Amino acid sequence: MTQPFSEQLRAAAEPWWSGAVEHRFTAQLGDDVLSDEIYSRYLLQDYAFVGTLADHVARTLAAAPDMAAKGVLAAFLAALTSAENDYFERSFAALGIAPDEYRAPKLNPVAQLLAREMQDAQACGYADMITVLACAEWAYLRWAKLQAIKTPPQRFWLREWIDIHVLPEFEQFVAWLRGQLDGFASLDEADRLRLHDRFTRMAWLEQAFFDVLMDD
């Protein structure tokens, strides 16, 4: 029996998929041993990413084929811009990072490439936009699930970052994204190959996003 298209994409994105979801950054986060210096660097880059992601979701919503899909994307956008934004603001305050600093961070090369990958997907259409989103969110669900079985970190900025990514609503959103990917199995071969490349590039970028923060 052939695997669902989402599973084919994920399997083809190895070793970068596992490199991202089993990264030492996330393992140290879950073990509560990640330094605040590295986590602050991560939060600054990731807050910029989440801003770009919100724009990406809005454009994906605009390109969505029906109201049901628009509704799911609108709910995710609402969560990003409310509860998740609140998490970032409280974490920056606790870590002593001022609004001036987190509103205009200098993006590292990987964060720049991630933003470019999203723009490129937007120029291609709904399937490409969903593929980018699905890889990013599915990878976060996977690593957070692995860390959620450990004793929760004491520092709320580490603990809540795991919690946000194992919420039932988030898990349902990722399941929906995977369902969208599975629907792309009926696209022609050229489209499927492009989606494969895009998903793999995103997995590579997710791993690299963690790598550069640890290596700095």
Ligand SMILES: Cc1ncc(CN)c(N)n1
């Ligand atoms: C780089 C990255 N990828 C995914 C997510 C999960 N929204 C995130 N916060 N940052």
